[in-house]
Amino acid sequence: MTSTVDAQTATTAGLDLGPARALSCRECGHQTPLAAEFACPECFGPLEVAYDFGAVTRESIEAGPRSIWRYRGLLPVPSDVQDHPNTDPGLTRLVKADRLAAALGVKSLWVKDDTGNPTHSFKDRVVAVALAAARQLGFTVLACPSTGNLANAVAAAAARAGWESVVLIPSSLEKAKILTSAVYDGALIAVDGNYDDVNRLATELAAEHEDWAFVNVNVRPYYAEGSKTLGYEVAEQLGWRLPDQVVVPIASGSQLTKVDKAFRELGELGLVEATPYRVFGAQATGCSPVSAAYKSGHDVVQPVKPDTIARSLAIGAPADGPYVLDAVRRTGGAIEDVTDAEVVEGIRLLARTEGIFAETAGGVTVATAKKLIEAGKIDPDAETVLLITGDGLKTLDAVQDHIGPRATIKPSAAAVNEVLGF
């Protein structure tokens, strides 16, 4: 398995977190019992979930619910997870993108369209797993600092579960983004400060309130595992095989490393043939610390101050940067970044070829794929999957100066015909 389990740490205090057996340090390998911890007590490295997977078969998965819970045997959640109220995200469309493939000059292309999730981003996946684990760990409040998709997902999941939520946002956030979290009626608190201030405040509050699960702070190891389901679904939807190439946007970098982890687990468990695959990372140039490290051949990521319209990817000090570099280099992929103008063109290209309206992060993915294809880094004859992780309805501001009606006319058929050249 990806992470092995020491017998000593495998027994934990009556927790049912399914196949999860311990937390394991990604730096020093030290194992510690399953708990609401995120830093190694030995070296302060990041902890991740270690498993002892039981019998999981294609058939057992296919017989499961039409949501990420069909993969519950591979996640840190109890086996009866689907009996507790949650948003039950996942099993979003994998779209064969022939028109986009033709536009990009590649043979076989798929778009994983995560805009179909309950609050229309992949964050529903990680939050659902965080909620399920938090319930087992004894928490009663779901919380996060966020500027967008995560706030929506946490507020909605808590509402569905009947939990209190505490969602911290910068007070400068646009009104539309405030409304999409406020509607769920949890404790939405606007903080006079930037996202870093809000983040620091979350860490402070997590230490103070032992019944508050900050999904991306004190229950982060469980939360992060939710991204594995993107990888599982792609493989299942391709007919139980791995794609040759996958392009993943990078914010903290967690998603990319978990998709890689999912592909490895599926191969190790014999659920797919362990064929080689290459993982590609996508960033916006205005916040491209991982891309910069990749291009310079560095193992360490230098933090930057973000300045890009792709706000859901604007994490200047990405926690999983080094692990992203490792996964990309190990699989023979690459990392590239694109300008804000290219991001807008990426959104428009996906919309006009496939009818899918992605948020700015999706524009980053499409535009980066285009750049990597043109540079010969993505093989045009091999199969590629693009992860589209959020919805264009949430980032209308990014496209508003670029698109509009073809014409404004008087109400007459002659006027329409004239516009269209008849």
Added chain:
Amino acid sequence: MTSTVDAQTATTAGLDLGPARALSCRECGHQTPLAAEFACPECFGPLEVAYDFGAVTRESIEAGPRSIWRYRGLLPVPSDVQDHPNTDPGLTRLVKADRLAAALGVKSLWVKDDTGNPTHSFKDRVVAVALAAARQLGFTVLACPSTGNLANAVAAAAARAGWESVVLIPSSLEKAKILTSAVYDGALIAVDGNYDDVNRLATELAAEHEDWAFVNVNVRPYYAEGSKTLGYEVAEQLGWRLPDQVVVPIASGSQLTKVDKAFRELGELGLVEATPYRVFGAQATGCSPVSAAYKSGHDVVQPVKPDTIARSLAIGAPADGPYVLDAVRRTGGAIEDVTDAEVVEGIRLLARTEGIFAETAGGVTVATAKKLIEAGKIDPDAETVLLITGDGLKTLDAVQDHIGPRATIKPSAAAVNEVLGF
């Protein structure tokens, strides 16, 4: 079957529209060959699709694609429909809504959440069927007049299929709504006029351009059948049985009549036991002509001038009004209407209890269900399904003056604790 087929009209000119055999007048029963017609040549009554269903079983449906195409044997589409590019909507979540049930004082409640469709409304269903039929009927351009959801769905479906689209909107539409259709890069044309002007223009253009399929005009009989899939899915997701009660929003009224038709077909085909069910209709008081007719005991619907925040339901002269009255009365249901304030409260109630953010039409459905329960018209001990047909992200203006952060604070844990009473 719901509509039987005369042998004389069953043979049509090499069209493959699956089990569809003819168009049949809902007023006089006259049958006419499958074609792009919408009015009876004998009496000008509305035409609907008549079928000769083959062998359709639960197993054949369950083995089909994870989209509305699993019901292709019950729709006017070719048997290879899923091999042609389309948005492939449907199979959206049916959510067991225990917290909403408790708030409304009923025993068993489900929410059919159609916000998970590709452009986040049920319109993807009807447009997908219209596109599939239009392809068979020889059209090459997909078109519509619309103020919102339909425009999004047509522009996206045409983009995905590689078809031209012509989408006509009133030029006064809010910028956000223009953007969500413009992004797909079809011919979006803003018309200086109101929705009635735009609609009249569509009918004129449909007569003039024989390769333009106006989904809700010249291919309307096929388009409307797409709403049956809401009914099929509810029954399949309940484990192949009909609910006791269903609450459906009324715009043109077509959706309500098609859900009723779907339930009858499933019973007649033996796919479910033909248990009794009651259909309830929901309108906004500011546009409630069908509710008014129901309450007065009339069979005829008097047109009104709409004035409500529920714009996607604001059809003052609903074409299917009389058929709605018939279905509701025949099944023992009722029709009710709610004020704009109740609509907003309906949106908020659904969001805070189930984490589902509906558009104004969803608020109408929830608020109407509440009113019908309080009036004793919906049986609180019988099972009820609410159809939530569109997404709150598209009608933020309806809630913007009602919700917001609980507080705005300085970035300190003490300030958060004070707000939350610690």
